[in-house]
Amino acid sequence: MTAPIISLQNIDVTFTPKGKTIHAVKDVSIDVQKGDIYGIVGYSGAGKSTLVRTVNLLQEPTAGSVIINGETFFSKVDGQAKTQIKGNELKEKRRKIGMIFQHFNLLNERTVEENVLFALENSKDKEADKKKKVEGLLDLVDLSDRAKQYPSQLSGGQKQRVAIARALANDPEILISDEATSALDPKTTRQILALLKKLNQEYNLTVLLITHEMEAVKSIANKVAVMQNGRVLEKGSTLDIFTKPQAELTKEFIATATNQDQAIEAISQSEAVEDLTNGQIFAQLTYSGNATNEPLITSLYQNFGIVANILYGNVEVLQDTEVGSLLVILSGDTTNMDAALDFLAAQSVSVNILKGEQA
Numbered sequence: 001m002t003a004p005i006i007s008l009q010n011i012d013v014t015f016t017p018k019g020k021t022i023h024a025v026k027d028v029s030i031d032v033q034k035g036d037i038y039g040i041v042g043y044s045g046a047g048k049s050t051l052v053r054t055v056n057l058l059q060e061p062t063a064g065s066v067i068i069n070g071e072t073f074f075s076k077v078d079g080q081a082k083t084q085i086k087g088n089e090l091k092e093k094r095r096k097i098g099m100i101f102q103h104f105n106l107l108n109e110r111t112v113e114e115n116v117l118f119a120l121e122n123s124k125d126k127e128a129d130k131k132k133k134v135e136g137l138l139d140l141v142d143l144s145d146r147a148k149q150y151p152s153q154l155s156g157g158q159k160q161r162v163a164i165a166r167a168l169a170n171d172p173e174i175l176i177s178d179e180a181t182s183a184l185d186p187k188t189t190r191q192i193l194a195l196l197k198k199l200n201q202e203y204n205l206t207v208l209l210i211t212h213e214m215e216a217v218k219s220i221a222n223k224v225a226v227m228q229n230g231r232v233l234e235k236g237s238t239l240d241i242f243t244k245p246q247a248e249l250t251k252e253f254i255a256t257a258t259n260q261d262q263a264i265e266a267i268s269q270s271e272a273v274e275d276l277t278n279g280q281i282f283a284q285l286t287y288s289g290n291a292t293n294e295p296l297i298t299s300l301y302q303n304f305g306i307v308a309n310i311l312y313g314n315v316e317v318l319q320d321t322e323v324g325s326l327l328v329i330l331s332g333d334t335t336n337m338d339a340a341l342d343f344l345a346a347q348s349v350s351v352n353i354l355k356g357e358q359a
């Protein structure tokens with residue numbers, strides 16, 4: 001595997017406001033490969049923003065190493081500062097890491113094209129070239145007809161597209177998106193995510209996607225890290241995390257993103273689940289790829305005499321792979337049930353027992 005474009009190693013960030021100590025980030029290590037859309041998901045206060053701000057040293061880590069494109073931006077290990085880029089060098093490097101935010105951070109008294117041009121104020125290019133560049137960027141984000149308008153005349157989605165054009169002005173290889181869709185409605189969110197995906201695919205832009213919405217991760221990220229209380233609880237490919245989540249928090253995020261929490265809640269109150277008898281299990285089965293095509297339910301009956309009553313089923317496509325989810329009541333002999341659950345595990349079906357003897 002090639003060297004990561006972003007390598008955060010054992011990052012700690014501690015704040016000490018008024019003598020109080022806040023461990024915002026605790027021993028976080030993340031490697032992002034070029035071309036990844038890497039989601040970092042967690043609730044408010046989990047430490048996501050603080051962590052990503054260490055990538056361009058807007059936030060200096062208390063300890064750890066920040067290595068971008070093989071170059072050590074910062075390293076402090078065992079209390080010893082080893083490397084830290086500063087001053088103009090840091091400013092120069094920062095320009096190669098674009099950032100977009102929840103509230104767009106546009107200059108309200110400047111037009112759309114002036115906002116984008118502003119990012120090029122340190123560029124030594126000729127004015128005519130800069131103008132051309134801005135035109136190209138506005139074309140890219142489909143806002144050419146709004147060039148002379150002011151931010152107040154734009155919708156939230158359009159403002160975010162101006163911010164994206166501005167973030168791309170210095171040809172960054174990395175784009176940090178910090179809750180960029182959190183203030184947008186669902187349809188506009190989908191459009192902005194589609195634009196990020198397009199930039200990723202067509203320009204090989206690496207995207208760090210900070211969000212509290214697993215839905216956003218599901219739709220465009222190929223990798224994801226789940227954060228809570230400053231720590232990464234688990235990380236991996238989006239497909240793996242969605243099909244085999246380990247941490248309770250991850251399961252919660254996924255249930256919300258796939259609307260399964262609503263299905264589980266509704267079905268949990270159904271008569272069939274309320275009146276679960278001995279030997280019955282109410283479970284969620286999640287499976288991907290080949291397993292989707294396996295006649296699982298038939299196998300359970302034929303091989304183990306276990307009857308599966310399907311109460312809810314859903315299939316979606318994640319990273320070009322089908323991911324299926326079933327809410328079922330499994331009924332049958334206890335010994336056979338154990339064997340059936342082992343069989344499901346061997347078929348790479350993740351079984352989450354929601355109610356019943358083995359829960």
Ligand SMILES: Nc1ncnc2c1ncn2[C@@H]1O[C@H](COP(=O)(O)OP(=O)(O)OP(=O)(O)O)[C@@H](O)[C@H]1O
Pocket residue numbers: 015016017022023024042043044045046047048049050051179
């Ligand atoms: N400059 C600061 N001084 C003191 N505490 C801070 C500072 N910045 C962040 N924190 C604290 O660090 C913790 C992590 O905050 P952070 O903003 O990174 O979380 P987050 O996951 O990005 O959440 P949000 O989406 O709400 O910003 C919080 O407890 C926050 O109050």
